Amino acid sequence: MKKSFFALLIMSLTLIACGHKQHSEVSAEKISAHQQIAGDSAIYGLACDGCTDSILILLPYSGGDPDTFDILSARESNNIFGRPRIGDEMSVMVNPDSTHEATKVINVSRLMQQWAYMVTPTLRPSLSNHPIPDSIKERLLTPREYGLRLRRDHTAQTIGIFRSSGRPSPAVYPTPQRYSEWQLCNGLLLLRTDTIDAVGARQEATIDTASIVQLRRDTLVLRFSDHKQGYYLKKQ
Numbered sequence: 001m002k003k004s005f006f007a008l009l010i011m012s013l014t015l016i017a018c019g020h021k022q023h024s025e026v027s028a029e030k031i032s033a034h035q036q037i038a039g040d041s042a043i044y045g046l047a048c049d050g051c052t053d054s055i056l057i058l059l060p061y062s063g064g065d066p067d068t069f070d071i072l073s074a075r076e077s078n079n080i081f082g083r084p085r086i087g088d089e090m091s092v093m094v095n096p097d098s099t100h101e102a103t104k105v106i107n108v109s110r111l112m113q114q115w116a117y118m119v120t121p122t123l124r125p126s127l128s129n130h131p132i133p134d135s136i137k138e139r140l141l142t143p144r145e146y147g148l149r150l151r152r153d154h155t156a157q158t159i160g161i162f163r164s165s166g167r168p169s170p171a172v173y174p175t176p177q178r179y180s181e182w183q184l185c186n187g188l189l190l191l192r193t194d195t196i197d198a199v200g201a202r203q204e205a206t207i208d209t210a211s212i213v214q215l216r217r218d219t220l221v222l223r224f225s226d227h228k229q230g231y232y233l234k235k236q
Contacts, residue, residue: 047084081215082107115231116147121171
């Protein structure tokens with residue numbers, strides 16, 4: 001029987017706390033695009049007029065009047081990811097000891113973009129001992145753009161999935177992880193892997209968890225369990 005998403009989330013967060021891999025080996029339920037994940041204590045809503053470098057005014061999706069949060073401590077600890085702008089969707093983690101103080105703020109609207117980075121291939125091991133002119137090597141080792149598109153409906157698309165011609169290429173590119181959905185939970189980015197991998201083989205869906213290190217107008221940096229990846233904003 002498949003694990004519930006909440007159970008998978010707890011397992012994932014437990015692995016993070018223990019310093020192990022964040023990539024769970026159990027199956028993942030479909031991430032809902034319309035409701036908050038069970039166990040997510042973040043507050044979501046829209047940034048209102050009156051936001052400053054020290055104050056966030058949020059109209060919560062849960063209803064009611066706008067809430068005012070002190071974000072000065074979060075800013076000083078580099079936990080503001082994307083400057084709030086009027087009408088932007090925001091995710092706010094609140095200090096449990098002071099419900100009007102935010103500990104982490106994420107501009108979700110700014111996160112929902114197309115992010116990319118360049119990768120450079122390596123030569124096949126069988127060619128490494130053969131002398132190859134630099135001009136030919138430069139043509140073979142052409143950088144390729146990889147990346148990630150996070151859509152408003154919480155679907156995700158991996159950039160850098162190329163069909164093979166069927167003939168072995170002298171250049172070997174890393175295989176990107178293929179994602180189908182994304183969601184935020186407690187200030188972490190959850191990425192659900194597709195049931196079809198980058199080479200077309202069927203696989204069981206799992207959840208990869210990443211923490212946001214930096215989010216600016218044209219820059220995103222994510223920390224995964226085994227590496228940190230920087231992205232630039234790709235014009236759509």
